[in-house]
Amino acid sequence: MELEVRHLRALCAIADTGSLHRAARQLGVAQPSLSTQLRRIEHELGGALFTRERTGCRPTPLGRVVLGRARPLVAEMRALVAEARTAAVVAGPQLRIGSTASRALAGWLRRLRARNQEPVLQMDVSPNALLRMLADGQLDVAFVHEVEGSPLRIPDGLRLRVLMEREPQxxxxxxxxxxxxxxxxxxxxxxxxxxxxxxxxxxxxxxxxxxxxxxxxxxxxxxxxxxxxxxxxxxxxxxxxxxxxxxxxxxxxxxxxHGDPLGVRLLLAARTQEELDSVYPELEEAYEEVALQAPGYRKWLERTGKAEKTGKAEKEGRPSGEGRPTHVRVRT
Incomplete structure (x- = not known):
């Protein structure tokens, strides 16, 4: 069983109502069905998420941890649905962005919206899948990572810019x-x-x-x-x-x-140089923002010299994936 947003929504409903009966009514499902779903979720996570008492359901310590992660995800999904519905009626072209997971995403999208661009986001754990979608015309740009020692299969004709040549994990x-x-x-x-x-x-x-x-x-x-x-x-x-x-x-x-034994390369890909240049500065700023908010990473950047200047990436794209690393500015 893989956890889905509907499972997280069910957990939040149980916690918010304090009752399986009230949560089932709120979700529009039968209580036995919700009870079975809860047991499956608890089995998947390896522990009880709620204690069943006469006065209702209370989160266990594990339940509080899971709810702490679930609530923002459920809220994000609600926001995503609302934005998608709004975007569906917005006139004009949309910017179709594909991305693997990154904490720079929120800041990047925020900056693009401030520029009156309406991004539509496609997330995937597979950078190769996103690059194929980009080459097939299903996306306009893709922000992906390449795990060290496992080169990506980059379709012909794509243009690349390197955000970070080697980001330590x-x-x-x-x-x-x-x-x-x-x-x-x-x-x-x-x-x-x-x-x-x-x-x-x-x-x-x-x-x-x-x-x-x-x-x-x-x-x-x-x-x-x-x-x-x-x-x-x-x-x-x-x-x-x-x-x-x-x-x-x-x-x-x-x-x-110790020794930074594992690293990834961060890449922005598009079919044309114009598409790359139109969104790269906002991505660079967003990445800098989250990098400098992480104390351990900031120290690493300072120690390795990558925080001393902002190296400008090549203006011309390279289908082969070559490029210089971006340096992150440290403001004192």
């Missing part, structure tokens, strides 16, 4: 983990932990395996998406690779991995 772990006391952690510090990896991300599983082999460790690995990973990290169940722009929170600590 960090690790997210429970805040009370002994390794969280350090600013950077060794893979050997995490050799006895369970790791969660999303094998549906192009090149991710192969790269993580290579990283473990190079470090001489063989930890237990669970397969799952990274939203689930965040919930399990919060309860101390797993650790996981994460983007360096992932911010610390009361339930997650983000740390650099």
């Amino acid at each position: 960090f690790v997210s772990l429970p805040p009370d983990h002994p390794a969280a006391a350090k600013s950077e952690v060794s893979l050997r510090d995490l050799a006895d932990d369970r790791w969660m990896v999303d094998p549906t991300v192009d090149g991710e599983w192969d790269a993580v395996q290579r990283m473990f082999r190079a470090a001489g460790v063989n930890p237990h690995v669970l397969h799952g998406d990274y939203y689930t990973a965040d919930a399990l990290i919060a309860t101390g169940e797993v650790v996981a690779v994460c983007q360096p722009t992932h911010a610390d929170s009361p339930t997650i600590a983000v740390r650099r991995i």
Whole structure:
């Protein structure tokens, strides 16, 4: 079973109403059906999300963690539906953007809207799938990552700009983990932990395996998406690779991995140079914004010299994928 937005919506309804009966009525489903759905969700996540009491349903500690992640996702979906309905009646061309997961997305879309462009977003864990959609004319631009050691299959005719030549991947772990006391952690510090990896991300599983082999460790690995990973990290169940722009929170600590053994290249692709140039500056600004808000990543950028200046990417596109890395400005 894979968790879907409807499952998260059901959890929020149960928490908000404090009752399976009232939640079922709010959702327009039968109570036995909602009870069965809840049991399946709890089985998938590995623990009870609510305690059933005479006075109603109360979230367990795990339930509070999951709800903390579910509520913004449900809210985002509502906003997405509202925006899609609005966009459906907006006259004029729309900008069709494809993207893998990135914390720079929100700022990028916000900047494009401020320029009176109405972006339509297509998310996918597979950068290769997005590049195929771009080549087929289903998208106008695609913001993707290329996992080190697993080159993307770039269709002929696409133009590319490199946002970051090598973005190091960090690790997210429970805040009370002994390794969280350090600013950077060794893979050997995490050799006895369970790791969660999303094998549906192009090149991710192969790269993580290579990283473990190079470090001489063989930890237990669970397969799952990274939203689930965040919930399990919060309860101390797993650790996981994460983007360096992932911010610390009361339930997650983000740390650099010693030696930066895993990296990705961040690319913006389009069919024409004009399309690339029309949206790249806003993406660069949005990425800078989230990079400098992540203390660990900011220190890494300062230490490696990539924060000292803003390197301008090539004006001409390169179908082969060549390009210079963008440097992130640090304002003092």
